[in-house]
Amino acid sequence: MSKHSYRNGSPAKLVRPLVRELHAYVPGEQPKVKGLIKLNTNENPYPPAPKVLSAMRAAIDGRMRLYPNPSAQLLREQLATLHRCSPDQIIIGNGSDELLALGVRAFVEPATKRDSTASESSKSRVQYFWPSYSLYSVLAETHGATPHPVPLLGDFAIPSVPQLRRGQQWDFKAALTFVTTPNAPSGRGYSTQELDALCSAMKGVVVLDEAYVDFADENALELCLKHPHVIISRTFSKAYSLCFQRIGYWVGHPELIAALHRIRDSYNVNGLGQIAASATLKALPYYQRNFRRVCESRSRLAQALTGLGWEVRPSQTNFILARPPGPPARQWLEDLRRKKILVRWFTAADLESYLRITIGSESEMDTLLRTIRSLSASKTTR
Ligand SMILES: *Cc1c(COP(=O)(O)O)cnc(C)c1O
Numbered sequence: 492m493s494k495h496s497y498r499n500g501s502p503a504k505l506v507r508p509l510v511r512e513l514h515a516y517v518p519g520e521q522p523k524v525k526g527l528i529k530l531n532t533n534e535n536p537y538p539p540a541p542k543v544l545s546a547m548r549a550a551i552d553g554r555m556r557l558y559p560n561p562s563a564q565l566l567r568e569q570l571a572t573l574h575r576c577s578p579d580q581i582i583i584g585n586g587s588d589e590l591l592a593l594g595v596r597a598f599v600e601p602a603t604k605r606d607s608t609a610s611e612s613s614k615s616r617v618q619y620f621w622p623s624y625s626l627y628s629v630l631a632e633t634h635g636a637t638p639h640p641v642p643l644l645g646d647f648a649i650p651s652v653p654q655l656r657r658g659q660q661w662d663f664k665a666a667l668t669f670v671t672t673p674n675a676p677s678g679r680g681y682s683t684q685e686l687d688a689l690c691s692a693m694k695g696v697v698v699l700d701e702a703y704v705d706f707a708d709e710n711a712l713e714l715c716l717k718h719p720h721v722i723i724s725r726t727f728s729k730a731y732s733l734c735f736q737r738i739g740y741w742v743g744h745p746e747l748i749a750a751l752h753r754i755r756d757s758y759n760v761n762g763l764g765q766i767a768a769s770a771t772l773k774a775l776p777y778y779q780r781n782f783r784r785v786c787e788s789r790s791r792l793a794q795a796l797t798g799l800g801w802e803v804r805p806s807q808t809n810f811i812l813a814r815p816p817g818p819p820a821r822q823w824l825e826d827l828r829r830k831k832i833l834v835r836w837f838t839a840a841d842l843e844s845y846l847r848i849t850i851g852s853e854s855e856m857d858t859l860l861r862t863i864r865s866l867s868a869s870k871t872t873r
Contacts, residue, residue: 509635516629519835528855531835533675533703533810535732536852537781540774543733543767550766559762562752566765569772570740576716579745582752583760583768587702587726587739590751591669592630594722594741597750598696599666601635610664612637613695618665620649622676622842624700627669639665647677647804649685652692664694671700673707676837676847678806683711690714690721696747698722703808705730705782706789712742719744729809731771731778736764785809789850795860799867810849812842817870820846830862 503511519532538544563583571578584590595617602615617631621640628638641660644650649670655661670689673680690697701723704710715723722743727733738760741748771778793803793811800816815823823846824836835847850856 509632513632514629516626520833522833524831526831528832528851528858530810530849530851530855530859531833531847532734533729533808533849534734535729535781535785535809536850536855537732537784539732539767540771540777542774542777543770546770547763547767550763555762557762558758559760559765561757563760563765563768566738566760566769566772567740569769570742573772574712574716574742576742577745580716580742580748582741582748582755583765584739584741584755585759585761585764586728586737587700587724587741588626589737589755589759590724590739590741591626591698591700592633593751593755594667594696594698595630595634595636597747597754599631599634599636602637613662613664614666616662616665616695617667617669618662618695619669620671620674622647622674622837622839623669623671624675624702636666643674643677647674647679649681649689651685652688655689655692663692666695668693668695668697669700670697671702672711673701673703673807675703675808676810676835676842676845677804677812678703678808678810679804680707680709680807683709683714686711687714690718693720696720696722698724698741700724702726702729703810705778706786706809707807715743720747722747727768727771730782731768732781733764733767733771736767737761738764738768784853785850788853788856792848792850792856792860796863799863804845810847812845812847814845817867820844823866826866827859827862830866832859832862 566583567578567581570581582590584593599617600614615636616639617627617636618639618641619627620643628640631638639662650658672686686699697720699711699714699721701710712723715721722741724739724741726739789806789811796803796813802814804812820836820843824834827834837843
């Protein structure tokens, strides 16, 4: 029942039809129940470095009344040094999600009713491989642009450029193309060489979404310093344990980055987040140790699950996509939840037989495996 006290009538018709009909992005559940092992949204099991937490605590005082630096100047300078580029090649966002939205608004035309010619439709296309990050289509639709998903190969590989040309579905002139690399939700990594070949064939803007790249064998940062139409998207959320603070950034050609600065909110990045991210960059060895721990847990988990009859996809991220044996994945999802372990299941037809499991701490992975073993035992006797 509604708790509101409005008199009569609904204001729904005041909302733009496009927005009324929009299918919003569905984030993984953030449960209110205590004591759950949370392996559903790819958060890092390890806390931020002690120095990051103390820098944030030290900043919490009367200065909260002031606006933060509008362009996150210090953070951009630090990142420019790290990536050997200039600060005008970097923009910080309220999470990389904000930048993905800004990219759509800056580079893609809303589709018009009679957008008839091929070149017209390319201008309003947001292209991406499928499966990948399901936010891309929502951002395209919100903007009135056209989502243009093109399937990955069966093993989640990116088709080669000749394959894409033969397939005739891929639009080399799409205004904006998102490539999740390594891929989510499969975890598959791609070589810089194959990404370079793809980027070289593209005419529109290409964003390489490297949200998970710190857990991968290689990164493609060099491509955004070499190709004027290529942008790299990174986030402090997953690898740097800062989901809560919402800090992401893009690196690319100064003119593309300037376009994004022009349309962003003046104070889009909160001050504590800027401080946390700056302190993070001074504690990189702490994080690099944790990346190694996550990758080691990932191989142990993959090996153990394979031994239990699961089909585990190779991963270069902090999660694995795995197909459980026996009952449907959805049943496993519910059984694990009853045992207080939360994993992610996707309804899409090509994903519904899988579970996506975030790599947690060593002890969380032990509990997960113990639970799966006991569930398997009870399933076979059922
Ligand atoms: C998590 C994620 C993001 C968004 O991260 P932010 O928290 O908004 O920085 C972007 N792309 C992919 C593929 C992700 O998984």
